[in-house]
Amino acid sequence: MNLAEHLPAVKTFLAVARAPSMAEAARALYRSRAAVSRAVGDLETALGTRLFDRHGTGLELTATGRLALARAGRIDAELAQAARICRARTGTLYDGRRLQLVVQLVALRSVSRAAVATGLSQSGASMALSRLESTLGVPLFERAKNGVVPSDAAVHLAVHARRTFAELRHLHSDIASIAGVPSGSVVVGALPLGRTQVLPEALAEALNGRPGLRVTTVESHYDHLVGELHSGDIDIVVGVTREGSDDSGLVREPLFTDRLVVLAGAGHPLAGRRVRAAELAGERWILPREGSPSRRLFVDAFHSAGFPPPRPVVESADLGVVRRLLSSGEVLALASARQYFFELSSGLVTELDVDLPPMTREVALLLRSGAEQSPATSAVIEALRRRSGL
Structure with a gap:
């Protein structure tokens, strides 16, 4: 399971875990309560475990939920550092596909090769990159005759993105190992x-x-x-x-x-x-x-x-x-x-x-x-x- 695809749900889970209630989290995220509940449920399905116990009085983190919260906090810290470098809001970086594209572009210096590596068409990769640069308000790559040249901001963003993916990989291990036998x-x-x-x-x-x-x-x-x-x-x-x-x-x-x-x-x-x-x-x-x-x-x-x-x-x-x-x-x-x-x-x-x-x-x-x-x-x-x- 590629948890990078569920990075937006990690953001939602973190907001719910830190808020007094799901309704408060939904207001903070400017989303409906149903959408927030659905995002958390999708993440639980991807991880194969419950993150919250549902009670009449609200939600309570499970043991695996507490492990996930620790990893989610580290992911948020990594993306917050990247956001400061790009002078953007942390929430704009909770997009696994775009982060994967930046990582591949920094490594390969080619839109066409990065598109193949991330499962996108070349036009789709170009559009995703343009939208990300527009959202961040900073240029990430300079288009050159033989490919692209990453800016300092892109290089730093790629490092924090790779660390984010490492945290997602370790989250699998944390949850799989809760029975006492290390896995992952x-x-x-x-x-x-x-x-x-x-x-x-x-x-x-x-x-x-x-x-x-x-x-x-x-x-x-x-x-x-x-x-x-x-x-x-x-x-x-x-x-x-x-x-x-x-x-x-x-x-x-x-x-x-x-x-x-x-x-x-x-x-x-x-x-x-x-x-x-x-x-x-x-x-x-x-x-x-x-x-x-x-x-x-x-x-x-x-x-x-x-x-x-x-x-x-x-x-x-x-x-x-x-x-x-x-x-x-x-x-x-x-x-x-x-x-x-x-x-x-x-x-x-x-x-x-x-x-x-x-x-x-x-x-x-x-x-x-x-x-x-x-x-x-x-x-x-x-x-x-x-x-x-x-």
Whole structure:
């Protein structure tokens, strides 16, 4: 169920929940009492639960209604922030289809492609955009030869719209989990180190006994994942954080300290003995990309040992690529001991005893500051904490 279509009903529900009576809410919304009652009923049908108990003396929020009220309040706060940026009334933004169109236009920079993504015709999308800009009184996009260019107001509106949709997604989880078993969807941003051992084990634990839990992982580079976390499209990011990155608005929780090691194929001539830094400097290397945290640690370790860092013959952090190249027995690789746990355990590769300073980095859990985690998200977070401590 796409709750974005029911965003106007969320506005109505919020007014009813906050007003002394449905009649008072109807007057505040400039709508008939019957229309207000119908909107609340439609939202209850979409959610599959009652939000109010009806009594002769009025309405009383149910347990699920109280959960919905908390999410609806957060949605109203997000749209209020967007309205201030656009200098508009909050109520004008309670239109899920138009908000989805803005999100797609900012992402795709094309009216025709955004129309397809939102299920509109191109003329319908153009008309919806014109009406929204007229209602807000501010231009959101500049029409260009090859598409559209979003204004600052459009970019900010898209962020708050995406956070609004995230709140609607979590509302499903809140209600589905009221019986005590976390349900709903969780989106996890996974950096390379996080997704090879800790994350799969944590997901297996979280999914065990929770048939209603659904997890989507997003694999990308750090800046992209953090951007999606800020906007609410991703709930959690797991991996090595970046020094010097702008993590404002995020909460960083250390999970464990990871150890970087020098790996070689089982039959490499340097395996099985202490290896001096001078010997390492003359070897052929597979290294992470320049500028990555791992590469910086590698460079610093060689400088501390008094040697210039070797240049790689291959730059890659892909497990499959590195494993295959190591099996040739002719190269060395810098990698995480945790990431190659299975290869080390099976004897496919070996860790060299090297004369270099220790190379460690922090693996952390990133969350958006102020976000109210759903029960489903909380279940995954708790599993990550437990698996990281093993």
